[in-house]
Amino acid sequence: MNLLRFQILVMLERLKKVTSVANELGLKQPTVSFHMKKLEEEWGVPLFEIKTGKVLLTEAGRLLHHYAAEITRIYKEAEIRFAALQQTGNQHFVIGCTDIASSILFAKDWFSLVNEGLELQMKFETGPSHLLVERLKERSIDLIVNGGTELSYESESLLHCEVIREMPLSIYMADSHPFAKAAAVPSYRLSSYPFVALDDIDLQASLRRWEEHEKVKLSMKFSTDRVEQTLSAVRTGHVLAMLPELRSPQLLSGLAGVPLTGEQPKYSLTAMWRTDYWNPALIQRMLLFLKDLLAQ
Structure with missing residues (x-):
């Protein structure tokens, strides 16, 4: 097995030009053509065909490309890991x-x-x-x-997969919010308050299951994909957020987290x-x- 030939095959599938592959690898064009010929001799079938000035892979070439791409990817991964080790x-x-x-x-x-x-x-x-x-x-x-x-x-x-912790979801609000001192917040009272949504697919799945069980629909006014932005909006006192239990004092500054009554939604x-x-x-x-x- 010749790794360079596999690299040439993978790059030809992407670039479609012998000259482009030669330039990217720092080789001369005849050298690339030589390795293409040797690949076909090694595997005993035509791997390349020229159409409208482009090098295309035959069906056999596409089959070999499947394995060549994986081999070159694994070799690159090994290079990265050993560079860090060295x-x-x-x-x-x-x-x-x-x-x-x-x-x-x-x-x-x-x-x-x-x-x-x-x-x-x-x-x-x-x-x-x-x-x-x-x-x-x-x-x-x-x-x-x-x-x-x-x-x-x-x-x-x-x-x-392994669940490393299941944690309940809580309602987060500014520490000046009327709910901040409550022992828990009934689910039916939340539908009249605006929420900011954290755009996380796993969290949203937990929220949907909770809404279906409790027969409530939260009013999501806007969303963000960052926890810090979510909590920054909550600190203004204008919106609430439902998030897993957070432990960072920095994140929770100026906020209160209150559990829900009824069905307790979980985040795994x-x-x-x-x-x-x-x-x-x-x-x-x-x-x-x-x-x-x-x-x-």
């Missing part, structure tokens, strides 16, 4: 979180726990749940934390990782780390 002496581990998951996890002195408890080169990324799941499938993220509802039927055999903070992850023991260490963060 630079720091530690393994590289990437955790992806939705904004709401990061607001829950990294509430207090999380850096000390990372710095003292793990001999890893850690990277934390945030993004919407569906994009994190796609990056997890592609192996560019090792583990993600979200609300758990993004796992589709097609992904069930590829990804493993969930870890996801690939079932074929290369180091299952490392995943278990990271799950313990996340649970330690939540126990702070």
Whole structure:
């Protein structure tokens, strides 16, 4: 197997020109043509055809491209991981979180726990749940934390999930709001108050289930995809928000959180990782780390 030839095949499918592939790889055009010929000799079938000045893949070429793309992607992943290992002496581990998951996890002195408890080169990324799941499938993220509802039927055999904490949703309001001193807020009283929605697919799924059970409909005046922006709007006293239990003193400054009566909606903070992850023991260490963060 020749990795360069697989890279040429993958790039030809994208660029359609031998000269473009040669320029991108820093090779001469005859060198690229030589490797194309050797690929066809190696696999014993025509892989390329020229139409209107473009290099197109034959059906056999498209079949080989499927495997070549995966092989080159895995090789690139190995390069990145080993570069981090050579630079720091530690393994590289990437955790992806939705904004709401990061607001829950990294509430207090999380850096000390990372710095003292793990001999890893850690990277934390945030993004919407569906994009994190796609990056997890592609192996560019090792583990993600979200609300758990993004796992589709097609992904069930590829990804493993574990709920690391279930937490009730609460109504958040300015600490000057009339509800702020209440022990709990009846659901029927909420329909007359405007809300700001946090644009998180997992949270919205929990809210819909609660609304259906309680037979109420909240008035969502606007939405944002950031927890900090949501809480900033709530601090004005003009809107309320329904969010999972938050623990950060900075986030909760000037706010009050009050539980609901009736059916208690839950938010399931969930870890996801690939079932074929290369180091299952490392995943278990990271799950313990996340649970330690939540126990702070």
